[in-house]
Amino acid sequence: MRRIISVLLENEAGALSRVVGLFAQRNYNIESLTVAPTEDATLSRLTLTTLGDDQKIEQITKQLNKLIEVVKVVDLTEGEHVERELMLVKLRAVGAQRAEIKRTADIFRGQIVDATDAAYTVQIVGVSSKLDAFLRAVGELSILEVVRSGVSGLARGEKVVSA
Amino acid sequence: MELLSGGEALIRALQDEGVEYIFGYPGGAALHIYDAIFQQQAVEHVLVRHEQAATHMADAYARVTGKPGVALVTSGPGATNAVTGLATAFMDSIPMVVISGQVQSDLIGTDSFQETDMVGISRPVVKHSFMVKSAEEMAEVVKKAFYIASSGRPGPVVIDVPKDTTDPGYRVPYHYPESVSLRSYNPATRGHPRQIRKAVDLLLAAKRPIIYSGGGVIQGNASEPLIALAKRLNLPVTNTLMGLGAYPSTDPQFLGMLGMHGSYPANMAMHHSDLIFAVGARFDDRVTNDPKKFCPDAKVIHIDVDPASISKIIPTEVPIVGPALNVLTELLTVLEDRLLEAPELLDRQAREAWWAQIEGWRRHSDFDHDQRHRNEAEAIIKPQTVVQALYRATGGDAYITSDVGQHQMFAAQYYRFDAPRRWVNSGGLGTMGYGLPAAMGVKLAFPEAVVACVTGEGSIQMNIQELSTCRQYGLPIKIINVNNQALGMVRQWQDMQYAGRHSGSVYQDSLPDFVALAESYGHVGLRVTDPAKLDETMAEVFSPALRDRLVFLDVAVDQNEHVYPMWVRGGALCDMVLSKTERS
Numbered sequence: 245m246r247r248i249i250s251v252l253l254e255n256e257a258g259a260l261s262r263v264v265g266l267f268a269q270r271n272y273n274i275e276s277l278t279v280a281p282t283e284d285a286t287l288s289r290l291t292l293t294t295l296g297d298d299q300k301i302e303q304i305t306k307q308l309n310k311l312i313e314v315v316k317v318v319d320l321t322e323g324e325h326v327e328r329e330l331m332l333v334k335l336r337a338v339g340a341q342r343a344e345i346k347r348t349a350d351i352f353r354g355q356i357v358d359a360t361d362a363a364y365t366v367q368i369v370g371v372s373s374k375l376d377a378f379l380r381a382v383g384e385l386s387i388l389e390v391v392r393s394g395v396s397g398l399a400r401g402e403k404v405v406s407a
Numbered sequence: 408m409e410l411l412s413g414g415e416a417l418i419r420a421l422q423d424e425g426v427e428y429i430f431g432y433p434g435g436a437a438l439h440i441y442d443a444i445f446q447q448q449a450v451e452h453v454l455v456r457h458e459q460a461a462t463h464m465a466d467a468y469a470r471v472t473g474k475p476g477v478a479l480v481t482s483g484p485g486a487t488n489a490v491t492g493l494a495t496a497f498m499d500s501i502p503m504v505v506i507s508g509q510v511q512s513d514l515i516g517t518d519s520f521q522e523t524d525m526v527g528i529s530r531p532v533v534k535h536s537f538m539v540k541s542a543e544e545m546a547e548v549v550k551k552a553f554y555i556a557s558s559g560r561p562g563p564v565v566i567d568v569p570k571d572t573t574d575p576g577y578r579v580p581y582h583y584p585e586s587v588s589l590r591s592y593n594p595a596t597r598g599h600p601r602q603i604r605k606a607v608d609l610l611l612a613a614k615r616p617i618i619y620s621g622g623g624v625i626q627g628n629a630s631e632p633l634i635a636l637a638k639r640l641n642l643p644v645t646n647t648l649m650g651l652g653a654y655p656s657t658d659p660q661f662l663g664m665l666g667m668h669g670s671y672p673a674n675m676a677m678h679h680s681d682l683i684f685a686v687g688a689r690f691d692d693r694v695t696n697d698p699k700k701f702c703p704d705a706k707v708i709h710i711d712v713d714p715a716s717i718s719k720i721i722p723t724e725v726p727i728v729g730p731a732l733n734v735l736t737e738l739l740t741v742l743e744d745r746l747l748e749a750p751e752l753l754d755r756q757a758r759e760a761w762w763a764q765i766e767g768w769r770r771h772s773d774f775d776h777d778q779r780h781r782n783e784a785e786a787i788i789k790p791q792t793v794v795q796a797l798y799r800a801t802g803g804d805a806y807i808t809s810d811v812g813q814h815q816m817f818a819a820q821y822y823r824f825d826a827p828r829r830w831v832n833s834g835g836l837g838t839m840g841y842g843l844p845a846a847m848g849v850k851l852a853f854p855e856a857v858v859a860c861v862t863g864e865g866s867i868q869m870n871i872q873e874l875s876t877c878r879q880y881g882l883p884i885k886i887i888n889v890n891n892q893a894l895g896m897v898r899q900w901q902d903m904q905y906a907g908r909h910s911g912s913v914y915q916d917s918l919p920d921f922v923a924l925a926e927s928y929g930h931v932g933l934r935v936t937d938p939a940k941l942d943e944t945m946a947e948v949f950s951p952a953l954r955d956r957l958v959f960l961d962v963a964v965d966q967n968e969h970v971y972p973m974w975v976r977g978g979a980l981c982d983m984v985l986s987k988t989e990r991s
């Protein structure tokens with residue numbers, strides 16, 4: 245099962261490498277990983293998606309918690325949550341393709357954020373499966389380049405993850 | 408406030424932490440620190456001959472005293488040589504602080520001379536690591552390192568010290584913090600009361616309970632309540648390799664070590680139990696064999712200070728996160744209360760039936776009653792009898808360190824440890840070369856104690872250079888070299904699994920004359936080959952005449968001996984090979 249794990253981390257040199265190292269060392273998989281500072285300058289927030297059964301996820305959470313610089317670990321998928329990923333796609337766009345891409349981007353509530361005679365760059369925000377669906381819709385042939393941010397997420401409601 | 412350089416602050420902080428010894432080896436990046444060491448007396452530096460040995464000495468010092476050991480190495484090769492020792496301490500949860508010199512801050516990342524990313528290299532084998540950023544933060548980093556190393560589940564911590572942060576020309580006010588608090592690190596201090604009550608209920612309901620205890624009981628100083636619990640409920644006890652001594656081995660309720668080379672009664676009792684009371688043990692693969700076949704009828708109570716150890720391998724009915732000492736003490740109180748209100752809960756009949764079954768296994772095969780390993784035809788010394796002779800010669804009252812191999816298993820099986828912190832070996836990593844430096848660390852910790860290293864001719868050669876350190880510091884340890892002229896444990900596996908193809912496990916007559924070697928370092932060398940002379944030679948090793956000398960006893964033993972019991976790979980705990988011709 246796919247899980248989204250949110251980690252509050254001391255904003256210190258080397259802290260991120262311990263998290264990433266842990267996953268490599270213990271043979272846990274990382275599907276995506278995002279990390280950036282938070283409203284509190286001493287903390288970074290890291291969101292990662294991984295695959296595993298309950299026992300595996302329990303171990304991952306426990307092992308993360310053992311890292312001295314990890315302040316908090318939450319499995320967002322345990323409760324209701326909002327998740328978003330951002331994707332930029334550069335597409336070949338000539339002739340009739342231009343209108344077609346524009347239409348598809350509209351359907352996915354995407355925006356064209358850069359354009360030349362021959363290419364469009366489209367930005368799509370949503371859950372990861374929506375991003376996948378957009379890529380399928382435009383078709384492999386027109387895709388020149390894809391960059392995805394990885395998943396970010398928050399629990400729904402008033403609940404917060406804090407130090 | 409007093410002004411100190413970063414190097415001086417580092418050493419002063421060690422003094423303030425109560426450190427007695429630094430085991431170390433100098434080099435360019437560490438020279439400011441070495442100069443600070445020179446100018447004080449409170450902390451003694453012990454110059455080793457290889458950095459790996461420094462880490463093992465610090466590690467063994469910690470194992471027997473309970474206080475973190477300290478090693479100091481230089482950057483680059485000094486740091487990388489310390490990695491095996493870090494990993495050894497990490498696997499066995501030993502509190503240790505390793506200080507590594509580092510190139511000066513502005514050279515980091517430029518591939519400068521003797522630069523290595525120590526924090527990066529050591530990351531998977533440390534509990535935590537620090538890179539000192541300035542002289543100002545030196546004292547606080549040291550305090551944090553000791554706190555982290557010795558609290559919760561203990562482990563090694565690295566402090567990487569760039570040379571400029573120890574510059575004697577730059578002085579800063581020195582203050583050693585009383586305590587530190589880390590918002591992200593709060594090890595459990597007591598077990599959950601509801602879980603403890605559940606554990607008591609399970610213990611009282613069980614018909615075939617057994618205590619399975621490990622190194623956590625020793626590290627956690629929880630031997631006393633463990634014994635009290637076993638006595639109160641008349642429970643059989645087995646220890647892991649790391650847990651030996653936590654429960655007195657000569658006590659009738661002790662079944663021996665369990666696992667791959669565990670005793671027949673211990674493994675049988677585990678397999679047939681209906682409740683495993685696990686404390687400070689981690690269901691390591693050398694204990695469980697195939698986890699799917701592990702103790703099919705048993706529920707599990709698991710007490711551990713590290714939540715990640717619980718339900719990692721074997722699902723647990725009652726997890727209790729907390730230090731063994733506090734949890735066991737509270738559990739005893741709850742147990743007494745329960746028995747006061749309902750004494751009938753103590754099912755003596757069931758316990759007697761369980762013991763009757765266990766006694767049956769004991770009669771079938773037990774080290775004490777076993778004739779299998781006696782000196783056949785009195786022609787050649789059996790390695791097991793070397794350990795038995797050692798036990799007799801030391802009255803069972805020595806500190807025993809060991810290396811890795813058959814001799815280690817024989818030492819674990821045949822030396823009876825009646826107190827914690829007496830048995831010092833690399834259980835988790837299985838580091839050959841550990842035994843000699845470990846014995847040195849123990850001897851420095853307890854100069855009056857009898858310290859013996861049970862080793863093999865393979866292992867001893869991995870750190871034999873330390874005989875020179877022993878000479879320099881006058882360390883009269885006793886080395887018992889169980890010499891089977893082969894990497895015996897490897898050869899055993901090749902005998903059992905590879906039709907006797909001894910690939911890379913024999914030395915073709917290239918072994919040194921160990922007696923002459925010991926003598927060349929200024930020590931006493933002895934050799935024994937005749938079983939009839941074993942006891943008297945062993946007595947000589949420990950005789951008052953040689954009290955102040957390092958004695959190296961080279962014992963020629965049967966090359967073909969195997970360690971038994973040996974479990975059947977991929978089987979259950981009850982599946983054992985008992986001798987070359989016998990299975991359970």
Ligand SMILES: Cc1ncc(C[n+]2csc(CCOP(=O)(O)OP(=O)(O)O)c2C)c(N)n1
Binds near residue numbers: 811838862864891
């Ligand atoms: C550093 C290291 N390298 C390799 C091994 C693998 N190994 C385990 S036991 C053993 C043989 C040990 O030989 P010896 O010290 O003579 O002990 P014996 O088994 O003969 O008693 C080896 C090579 C190890 N444990 N440690």
Ligand SMILES: [Mg+2]
Binds near residue numbers: 863865895
């Ligand atoms: Mg050998």
